[in-house]
Every structure is written in structure tokens, then in C-alpha cells.
Amino acid sequence: MSAVDRATPLDRLRARIERLGAPLCVGIDPHPDALPAGLSGVDGIERFARGLVEATAETAAALKINVAFFEAFGSAGLAALERVRADVPRDTFLVLDAKRGDIGSTAERQAEALLGHLAADAVTLSPYLGEDAIEPFLAFEDRVVYVLARTSNPSAGVVQDLVTEGVPLYRRVAQWVVERWPDPRVGLVVGATAPDELRALRAHVPDPGFLVPGVGAQGGDLMAAVESCAGRRAPGLVNLSRAIAGASRGADWQVAAGLAAERVRDEMRAGGATLDGRARPPSPAAHRL
Amino acid sequence: MSAVDRATPLDRLRARIERLGAPLCVGIDPHPDALPAGLSGVDGIERFARGLVEATAETAAALKINVAFFEAFGSAGLAALERVRADVPRDTFLVLDAKRGDIGSTAERQAEALLGHLAADAVTLSPYLGEDAIEPFLAFEDRVVYVLARTSNPSAGVVQDLVTEGVPLYRRVAQWVVERWPDPRVGLVVGATAPDELRALRAHVPDPGFLVPGVGAQGGDLMAAVESCAGRRAPGLVNLSRAIAGASRGADWQVAAGLAAERVRDEMRAGGATLDGRARPPSPAAHRL
Numbered sequence: 220m221s222a223v224d225r226a227t228p229l230d231r232l233r234a235r236i237e238r239l240g241a242p243l244c245v246g247i248d249p250h251p252d253a254l255p256a257g258l259s260g261v262d263g264i265e266r267f268a269r270g271l272v273e274a275t276a277e278t279a280a281a282l283k284i285n286v287a288f289f290e291a292f293g294s295a296g297l298a299a300l301e302r303v304r305a306d307v308p309r310d311t312f313l314v315l316d317a318k319r320g321d322i323g324s325t326a327e328r329q330a331e332a333l334l335g336h337l338a339a340d341a342v343t344l345s346p347y348l349g350e351d352a353i354e355p356f357l358a359f360e361d362r363v364v365y366v367l368a369r370t371s372n373p374s375a376g377v378v379q380d381l382v383t384e385g386v387p388l389y390r391r392v393a394q395w396v397v398e399r400w401p402d403p404r405v406g407l408v409v410g411a412t413a414p415d416e417l418r419a420l421r422a423h424v425p426d427p428g429f430l431v432p433g434v435g436a437q438g439g440d441l442m443a444a445v446e447s448c449a450g451r452r453a454p455g456l457v458n459l460s461r462a463i464a465g466a467s468r469g470a471d472w473q474v475a476a477g478l479a480a481e482r483v484r485d486e487m488r489a490g491g492a493t494l495d496g497r498a499r500p501p502s503p504a505a506h507r508l
Numbered sequence: 509m510s511a512v513d514r515a516t517p518l519d520r521l522r523a524r525i526e527r528l529g530a531p532l533c534v535g536i537d538p539h540p541d542a543l544p545a546g547l548s549g550v551d552g553i554e555r556f557a558r559g560l561v562e563a564t565a566e567t568a569a570a571l572k573i574n575v576a577f578f579e580a581f582g583s584a585g586l587a588a589l590e591r592v593r594a595d596v597p598r599d600t601f602l603v604l605d606a607k608r609g610d611i612g613s614t615a616e617r618q619a620e621a622l623l624g625h626l627a628a629d630a631v632t633l634s635p636y637l638g639e640d641a642i643e644p645f646l647a648f649e650d651r652v653v654y655v656l657a658r659t660s661n662p663s664a665g666v667v668q669d670l671v672t673e674g675v676p677l678y679r680r681v682a683q684w685v686v687e688r689w690p691d692p693r694v695g696l697v698v699g700a701t702a703p704d705e706l707r708a709l710r711a712h713v714p715d716p717g718f719l720v721p722g723v724g725a726q727g728g729d730l731m732a733a734v735e736s737c738a739g740r741r742a743p744g745l746v747n748l749s750r751a752i753a754g755a756s757r758g759a760d761w762q763v764a765a766g767l768a769a770e771r772v773r774d775e776m777r778a779g780g781a782t783l784d785g786r787a788r789p790p791s792p793a794a795h796r797l
Contacts, residue, residue, distance in 0.1 A: 248613070248614065250613060250617070285614055285617075287608075287610060287614045287615075287617040287618045287621065288614075288617050290586075290617070290618070290621040291617040291618075291620040291621045291624070291625060292621075292625065293586055293587075293590055293621070293625045293626065294583045294584075294586035294587035294589075294590055295583075296586075296621075297579075297582055297583035297585075297586045298582075298583035300583075301582055301583055318608070318609060318610050318634075319576075319607070320607060320634065321576060321607050322659065322660065322661035322726075323661060323662075324537070324539060325537065325574055325576045325577075326576075328539070328576040328577050328579070328580040329576045329579070329580075331580040332576065332579040332580045332581075332582070332585075335580070336580060336581065336582045337582065345607075345609065345634050345636050346636070346667055347634050347635070347636050347656060347659075347667055347668065348656075348659050348661055348663065348664060348667075349661070349662075349663030349664060349665070349666030349667055349668075350663045350666065351661045351662060351663040351664075352661075352663075367636060367637075370611065370636075370637050371611065372611035372612060372637055372638070372640040372641075373612075373638075373640060374637065374638030374639045374640040374641075375637060375638060375640075376638070377638030377639065377684065378635050378636055378637075378638055378677075378681060378684070379636065379638075381672040381673075381677065381680060382672060382673070383670040383671060383672040383677065384670075384671070388667075388670065388672065388677070391670060392667065395666065395667070437611075
């Protein structure tokens, strides 16, 4: 057994971020309307996703695959996802973004689907049903979960900003998660589209790793994300999807995606990725991709 | 085109509940550890689910299929689900229970998976991301969504009972849903395991249809559920899964499930199912299955 085979997913992620110098997570969310010219349907989704894995897996610390884009094609889409998953190199940390959450007996089957059958290193989960929806995923040894705290979408605040006991719900959720599971395997999803909330939440809960979506096409702040993603107990990740996958829709799409990933990695390095878990002070001018 | 083909899913559901005299929803959640003797694996899941559809579809107003139990087997599980779905008779209202919710562009693909590809009449959705996660499902003409308010699991209250502006979160969510979508197509999931909260919530939001899980194996109150499920604007449904599907694990499992469904339907009728949307006064003694 090699060192890579013995390491836990979090150990691998830590080592990889250190080696690459950037907490870059490349998001693979293949929308049929955004495929490169010449690709279409479920075959196009598969070719695009496998091309993105090939082009970016060495540059990225992690890949985040959004399962809904495959589920939209039913069993044929899932079969495509199984082949995409098989392409992901062993030492690349794989997040399956599915935002699951259900009563215990169902959550157990959701965990089997994502962590068992598809063998992801990590998943995204909704907090709405409480710990019943989360524990079955933690029963898979060494795997990582990211619980939604503050998401990156325009209507995120409708429920997440409701004030409960003087603080917004997303902060209460974050507080509950870190108290309930003082465990590096339990992180939070915190969107980069609200950089002030992101920095404030990092100050409030210094320990967990954050998975930070919303940078790039969604308008989030790259450097705020890089500075805030890592926790004291676990590394963090900053996800970019369309800014990398959609770099070109021409014949050069795969090369363009690879170059875009390298460019983002370099920008993260220059801005000071939080490799050691200690966030640097905020940069005076926040960059936007 | 027959009358059934022209009717919307909600029209069909209304007519069917009236004809059957009970708002019975049969839940199909085939756990591999709870299969009848002789069945196992994904083939066992499929045979069990198709047998339950055959045995109960005429007695039930609706069927609720939990997609996680199929997803656990990957593409083979999804292919089984596609065949189960094809067995559901045209005039039986089909709920796919998946508790989805994501940013808009992803929610659109989740809707395509469940309402497009699998052609469900209704789905369950999480409120945590706000309307972005819900609107793409309503873009499918005439389909119905049930947004999680108060779930039936033991840890439901951890997040859902947090007090915001003087009321528990689940009630704020319910209020937001009915104000945002004064539309009979938008209902709520409200568990029967907290019958007082269920009745209070019905009094608070009289209009929407409730999908009420948690009766039976989870210990919820059948008559509270039947009395409270229907709204002024839309019919409601009371779901039973294990109490019907698990009636026997012997060779007679299919017959036993059919008889159990008829028994529950008759009990609902006797207790006064709320066929016309007006709840009857609570019965003096709450029955438990």
C-alpha cells in the first residue's frame, strides 16, 4: 500500500493544497446549454466532464461534481457520472455536490449512493433536518461533509438570514455544527457572494474548513474566499465552476479550461492562499475574476 | 384525449381522494434490510417496489417513492426506478420524495430529473436556499411541490424549532411559502410525529395542502394527520410507508401490503377524511397504527 492509499481524504487534501500552493476546487456542473460547440445530450455532458477532469485534475486540489447535471438524464446520466468518477485520480479530493438531507433511514441510503457506490471523499449536506440527516454520512470512515451554512445564490438570505436569538440563522447553524461535531471532517458551505458575512463567520467559527462556492460567474470575491476558507482544524476549498469550465466554447475548450485553472491557481498563490490554516489579513483591494 | 389526460395532477388528486374517501399516500422506501424473504440487491428492490405499486395503486390516492433507495445502487438503481415509475397508473398521483434544493441553475436540472425525465406529479423540496431552489420546479406546468416545514424525524426540531421573531422557524417557513406562492400547487411537508404542531400549523396557514409523513413506524398520529392534511385551496395527503410495505416479510408480502392499504384507507374513512378541505374537529381519542 502506498502512502497515498493509507492517507485519509483530509490528509490527502492537506498535502495536495500545500504542494499546489492553492486551495483550488474546480467545479464540474455541465449544463446542456453551456456545452462546447459540437457536444450535446448525455454523451456531450460526459465528454465535457471527462475532458474537464483530464484538463484540471493535476492543477486542482479538489474537484466538485454536481450530480444534478447527470441525474437530469436518469440512469444514462448516472452511468455517465460513474465513468467520470472513475477518471478522477486517486489523490484528487472529490466532492460530490448533492445537498442531501433526509430522515435517518433515508440519509443512510443517500450516503451509500454518494460515499459508497460513487466513493466520494466528501459531500454537501443541508442542515434543515438536524443531525439525523448528517450522522449516516459520518458513519463512513474518514469521509468529509460540508453542511450548508450561507449559500451563494441570490435568495440565500430569505431563510438563512432570519434572525434567531440575535444572530442570523446561518450563523446559528454554523455554531450548532461546530459544537455538535468538533471534528475536522465536518465543514461548512459558505458562499463567496457575501464576503463580509464570509469573513465574519470565519472569525466566529475559526475551526472548520469552509467549502466556498460562488466565485467567478456568480460574482463572489476570490481573495476573501482564499483568505477565509481554511480553518484551524481543517483545510478549506474555493470552488470555481463556470470561470474555468466555460473558458472557451470553441474547439480549444479543454486546453482553455486547463489554462484557466492554472491562472486561478497562480492568482490564489499570489494573493496568499491560507495553506497553514492561518488566514492572512484581508488584502486592501478585493479581486474579482 | 380522455378526461383523465386533460385534468391537471391536482384535479386528478382531488377527484381520486373524493372517490376513495381517504387521502392515503402509500410510501415506497425499499430498504435492502427490510425486503421480503427471498429478495435482495437492486433486483429485489425493483421487484418489491413494483409489487407494492401493483398491490396498492388502486387503493391509494397517491404513491410516494423515495428516490434515495434507488440511487444507492447507482445507474442500475435509477434504471430500476424508471421501470417502477412506468408501472404507476396514469391517474395515480406520484410524489417523488427527494428533498432537493440548490441554486437556480442546479435546481433547474433537479427539476428536469424528477419532473421531466421521471415525470412525477409532485416533489418534496427543502426551503433552505429560498425561492431560487423552488421556482424551477414550478416552471413545469401544473406540477406540485411540497416544501419541508416540520419534518417527522427525531432531530427535526434542532433547526426547525429555532425561534425567529417570536415563532419557530418551521412556522416562518410555512408563512413565507404561502405568502410567496398563494398557489394550490405549493404545499408543505408537515410530520405527524408532532400532532400539536401539525394542528397549530394548519390553523395558522389554512390554505395549502400538507403532505404528512411519519404515521405508522415513526409513531405519528393518524387521525391528527387525516384531519389536518387538506387545505382550503388544495387537498392533502397522509403518507404511510413501513406500516403498509412491511405488513409481511413472508411469501404473502404483496397481498399483505394490499390488505394493509385497504385497512388504513377504511380507518381514514371511518375517522372522517377531510375530503372537502374542511377539517373536522379533533377526535377524542387519537388512533395510532
